[in-house]
Structure formats: C-alpha cells, structure tokens
Amino acid sequence: MVHAFIKKGSFQDSVSLMLISRKLSESPNVSEISVMMGTPANKSLLDATGFWHPSFEEATPNDICVAIKTESDDNSIVDVIAIALEESLKAIAQGQQQGKKLQRVRSWRMAKNKLPDANITLISIAGEFAAELAEQALDDGCNVMMFSDNVSIEDERHLKDKASQLGLIVMGPDCGTAYLAGAPLAFSNIAPQGSIGIIGASGTGIQELISQITLADQGVTHAIGLGGRDLTADIGGISAMIAIDLLAADPNSDVIAFVSKPPAKQIRAKVIEKLKEQGKPVVALFLGTKPDVKQDGNLYFTETLDETARIAAMLARVQIAAKNQPQAKGKKIAGLYAGGTLAAECAMLLAGKLGLQTDAAHDQGMMLNAGGHKIIDLGDDFYTQGKPHPMIDPSTRNLQIAALAQRPDVGVLLLDVVIGFGAQIDSAQTLAKEIVALRSQRPENMPIAIIATVTGTEQDPQVRSEQIRYLEEAGIAVMNSLPEAATLACMIISPPVYAVPQQEPTILQSASVINAGLRSFAEDLQANEIPVVHYQWAPVAGGNTKLANILKKLK
Numbered sequence: 429m430v431h432a433f434i435k436k437g438s439f440q441d442s443v444s445l446m447l448i449s450r451k452l453s454e455s456p457n458v459s460e461i462s463v464m465m466g467t468p469a470n471k472s473l474l475d476a477t478g479f480w481h482p483s484f485e486e487a488t489p490n491d492i493c494v495a496i497k498t499e500s501d502d503n504s505i506v507d508v509i510a511i512a513l514e515e516s517l518k519a520i521a522q523g524q525q526q527g528k529k530l531q532r533v534r535s536w537r538m539a540k541n542k543l544p545d546a547n548i549t550l551i552s553i554a555g556e557f558a559a560e561l562a563e564q565a566l567d568d569g570c571n572v573m574m575f576s577d578n579v580s581i582e583d584e585r586h587l588k589d590k591a592s593q594l595g596l597i598v599m600g601p602d603c604g605t606a607y608l609a610g611a612p613l614a615f616s617n618i619a620p621q622g623s624i625g626i627i628g629a630s631g632t633g634i635q636e637l638i639s640q641i642t643l644a645d646q647g648v649t650h651a652i653g654l655g656g657r658d659l660t661a662d663i664g665g666i667s668a669m670i671a672i673d674l675l676a677a678d679p680n681s682d683v684i685a686f687v688s689k690p691p692a693k694q695i696r697a698k699v700i701e702k703l704k705e706q707g708k709p710v711v712a713l714f715l716g717t718k719p720d721v722k723q724d725g726n727l728y729f730t731e732t733l734d735e736t737a738r739i740a741a742m743l744a745r746v747q748i749a750a751k752n753q754p755q756a757k758g759k760k761i762a763g764l765y766a767g768g769t770l771a772a773e774c775a776m777l778l779a780g781k782l783g784l785q786t787d788a789a790h791d792q793g794m795m796l797n798a799g800g801h802k803i804i805d806l807g808d809d810f811y812t813q814g815k816p817h818p819m820i821d822p823s824t825r826n827l828q829i830a831a832l833a834q835r836p837d838v839g840v841l842l843l844d845v846v847i848g849f850g851a852q853i854d855s856a857q858t859l860a861k862e863i864v865a866l867r868s869q870r871p872e873n874m875p876i877a878i879i880a881t882v883t884g885t886e887q888d889p890q891v892r893s894e895q896i897r898y899l900e901e902a903g904i905a906v907m908n909s910l911p912e913a914a915t916l917a918c919m920i921i922s923p924p925v926y927a928v929p930q931q932e933p934t935i936l937q938s939a940s941v942i943n944a945g946l947r948s949f950a951e952d953l954q955a956n957e958i959p960v961v962h963y964q965w966a967p968v969a970g971g972n973t974k975l976a977n978i979l980k981k982l983k
Contacts, residue, residue: 429499432481433506435492435513439465439966440520441552441946445492448516452509459497461509466491467554469578489554489967530947530954531961536564539942543961547935550613551576552945553965555601559583561944561965562598566590570942571935574600574655575614575949581662584655588666597670597935600655604631607638607651611939611958614949618956622647623744625681627671629654629688630715633733637685640737646744649681650674650936659691659699668699674933676706676926682747683709685740687733690716703727707926709747711740723781726924742909746916749905754875756920759839762832763796763803764825766818767883770844770910771795771805777914778803800837804828819851822858829862832876833869840877840917843904845895847884856882856895860902867903877920878904879913 440448442465449463462479464470466487474480479495487493496509533539540546549565551558555578562572566587579601591598599606605628606613615631619638624646628634634651641648652671659665668688675681686703696714703710704725711728713736719729728743730736761778765771775786775795784798793808806818806825818825825843832838845855852858863878870876880899886892896906907913940959943950950962 429497429501430479430481431496431498431503431506432483433494433510434466434483434487435494435510437490438492438517439490439964440492440517443946443948444520448513448520451516452512455509455512457498457500457505458509459499461497462493462495463513464493465489465554466493468556469554489557530950532964533961534964534966536561536568536942536963539944539961539963540568543940543942543959545959546570546940546942546961548573548608548611548613548939549942549944550949551600552614552943552949554967555579557965557967558601559587562587563590565942566594566596566598569594569596571596572598572600573603573606573613573653574598575603575945576600577602581657584657585663585666588658588663592666592670597652597667597674598655599653599667602657603653603655605634605651606653607648609650609936609939610956611941612952612956613653613941616651616952619648619651620646621649623649623680623682623747624685624740625649625675625678625683626651626685626687627654627668627675628652628686629656629659629668629691633687633689633713633715636733637687637737637740640734641685641741644737644741646741649678654688656689659688659695661692661695665691665695665699668695669702672699672702672706674936676708677931677933678936679932681708683711683740683743685711685713685736687713687736688715690714700727705927707924709743709924711736711743742912743915745908746912746919749879749907749916750919750923753877753905753916753920754839755923756839756875756877757923759921760800760802760837761840761842761917761921762801762835762838763842764828765795765803765805765842765844766807766822766825767844767846768793768805768807770846770881770883771803771807773910774842774914775803777911778917781914781918803842819846819855822852822855822862826858826862829866830869833866836874838876840879840920842913842917843878843880845880845882845884845899847882847890847892847895848888851884851890853890855890856898860898860904863902863904877917878902879916880904880906881908881910881913882906 445463449461452461467489484493531542549570550573552575555576558576558579565572588598605615607616617638626634626637654667657663658667675684709726713730728739763774772795779786787794787797792810793805796803811824882895884892899906941953942961942963944963944965950960953960
C-alpha cells in the first residue's frame, strides 16, 4: 500500500532527497520510501516505479512528493514520516551552516554579482528547466556545462549554435564530467598536470582515460565533455568543433585524446578533418568502429580506452623529448643496432611511418635501406666473423658511429643498449663516450639527435637505471620502447605543423564557476580552491509556467 503527502514550497536538490529517501526507508513499518520534487519527469518516474499517489497531481516542481510503501493501512505513518522529513531537512540546513562557508545565493543576478568573473555555469537542475538557465548563462558570457539530462534536441541545438556564435561552449546536456583549468566539474577526477588534453562524448570514457594516463606516469591539461548527443546528425558535433579549437590553441596541450560513443558517419568524417587540420598529435577512439588504418598523418586510431591512453602517454613522452632535440628537418635516419630483432622492428616501424619498404635481402645486416634511411643489424654474420658479438665488443659500432662525423645528411641516430648477463658490463658508458666524441667532430651547423632504448631490468648486473643515467648525461634521449624511439625520430626529421591559434582560450587559463543544482558539486570545487558560488535554484513561480512567463514579461 502507498501512503503519501506533499511538502509545499521546499525545493531541494536530488542528491539530498536521495539521501533522505534512504534514511527514511529505514523507519519502522516501512518497506520503502521515495522522496522527489514534483517535476513532470519525477511524477512519471513515481508512476513507473509504483510510487504514484493521486495527491501528487497537485504537486508543483517546487514541492516535495513523499511516497511511503507499507503493508499497513494505518495512515498515521504519514505523520511519523513527515516529522522525520522535517528533521532531515533541518539537519541538512544546519550542516550547510556549520560547514566551510560556501557562498550561496537565491538568484542568477546575485550569483553574477558575487562572482563577476564567472566563466562557467554548471547546471544540474531538472531537465525541463535547464535550457532556460543555460541561455541566461550564455547571455551573461558564461560557458555552460549541463549535467542535466532530459533536455530536448531542439534546445540543445539552439544553445550550442548560440554558444558558437558567442565564442563559448556548451558541454552537454547529459555531460557527466569535465576538468578545466584545474576545476573538477561534476563526476570528475583530479588529474596530475601533464600535456594531454582530452575531448569526450563519453563521461566514463574520459574518466577511464584520465585513470590510465595517470597509471602511465603522464598527466592531463584539460578534459572537455561534449554530452552524449553532440556527435549525432541532429546536433552535428558543434561542441566537438569548439573543443578541438580550444585544445589546439592551448600551448600546454601537446597531445589530444578524443573518445566518443559511435558517432554519425558524416560527423565522424567532419571531426577527423578538423583534428587533422589543427596539426597536434591526436589519438582518436570511436567506440564500436574498427579503424581501417592505425595512423593517418597526425591521427592515431584505436579500438579500446586502454590502447588510447597508452598511445597518448607515449606521444606525450615523445613530445617532451622532441623539445630538447636539435632541429633536423629533412635529414636522414641511421640506426646501428646490436640486437637483430630490435633492428628488424625499428626498420618495420620506420618503414610504416615513412611510407617505405624494409630490406628483404638483409645484405650485410641491412634491415632498412630506402629513401636515404638505413637501419643495420650489427649482430649479423657479416660483422661477427672472427669477432665477438657487438653486445660484448662494441668496436664495430663505434667505428660506424665515428663515420657519421662526415655524414651531414644524417640528422638522427638510433641505438640500442642491451644489458644482462654476458653483455658488456659498461656498455652505456662506452657508448656515451662515442656520442660525445661524434658531436665534437661534427660542425655546429650539423647537429645530430641521438635516441636510444635500453633492453634489460633493474636487477641486471649493469642496473637499467644506471645505464639510462649515463646515456642521458651524454645528451642522449632514452625512450621506453622502439615505437617511442621511431616516433621521435620521425618527428625530428618531419616536425608537425600546427595551426596558429589567435589567442589562448580564457576558459583554459582559469575557472570560476556558478553552480546551479547539486550542492555537492559546489563543495567539491570549493575544496579544490576554485572560485564558486552556489545558486540555490528553485523553479520560478513554483513551477507555474503561465505565471513564470508573466513575471518574465514584467522584468
């Protein structure tokens, strides 16, 4: 049996009411309780879940509807629960007063007066009212994040078109997460500072990328949510286009990771074209679609969130390394490898990136010999007749390195250091000396970038970290893997061309937030020292649309 009552004119956010519902459901002689605001959407939910009561017909969006499921027909349970509800509401009010002072206001104008520099409005009110508040925020120069759902497609399209014309962005509706200028918005995570910017039409997709990027020891600049419908044909990717421009103009975002649920085919093509134009390395995941190619220019296509995060982290490391390397545009790549399999993989990776063919004959250990680029396996029989393997005796490689002093066409040298039992005990030290000598013999106008990988473990006799230290002290870029090394080499001889932004976007420089709806979102922002005002929104005229329109005309 369902008993019910209405508490008039007492607006509360949905999270507070959910907590109250749980607490009151523990009351004696009660099976379950639902406590909701009397919005049309909530009334439909009460009906669908078996909590409907005829008295709710009279409820307005500014009234609390309480439905009590119990096996008893004794209506006195209503009085008991009504008293308990009052106590719960009083406890919430006292908790708000006792906590750290959060600026709270009752109107939009007061919110703007309290925080005149506000540039983001976070909206988590009932969907049927969200669009009107979002439009008001746009009119006052605020970017909008709409956590609210149940907003019509027509309203979403209108708001996003308007934002685009005003140089702003609307994230959402139904946008679950964003992280802008250090501000965690809604269901967000605190990300370590890094160089990867994220764009997502998938809330948990963004959160998983942040998680995996962090596990890969890299960090995030910003994460821009789009809402689940942005890449549909109806909306046309309006916010996606704006988000790409924002990260393209951000000097701290060296790599962009883009994730979405399956987009409309034509919108996917539009997004890809836009991502290519901006020039920065991009890792793109369109869930539910299998990419035809793994790489197309500056775009890397993936199939899973894990793969997306790994490649984005790899590109971030490469970008950091590239900033410390000499310019070698148009020069050739040489690779001198002690490990045959390492040489073969490096040749394969470079051939794929440069549009070349590997050497099938492997004459004299030549794994790649095309376009002026050469990758050589110095462990080939040709080099080891009567001599120890280069992992033991580096003399053959040392001679090859020295010969590069007379090769102005070579701008990048790729090397491996393989440690472990049986290998040269001081391989990195020896190699570092040869590199220092090579650089001293080349003229100043013939700089060369040296890139190495180290194969081995921290437990090996040579100790991996010690070998890396020797190499880095000699100015050698040590990369974690061959794909990283090959990517860096190609980036050095063919540096990316970025679109030149007009100016750095202000929304990515700092965040000041007006929060309307869930108070917990404002508390999270305050805890992270983000300027925030909590707008204690309630429906105008108690949700009476006719009266609200009259009041609007009177203003």
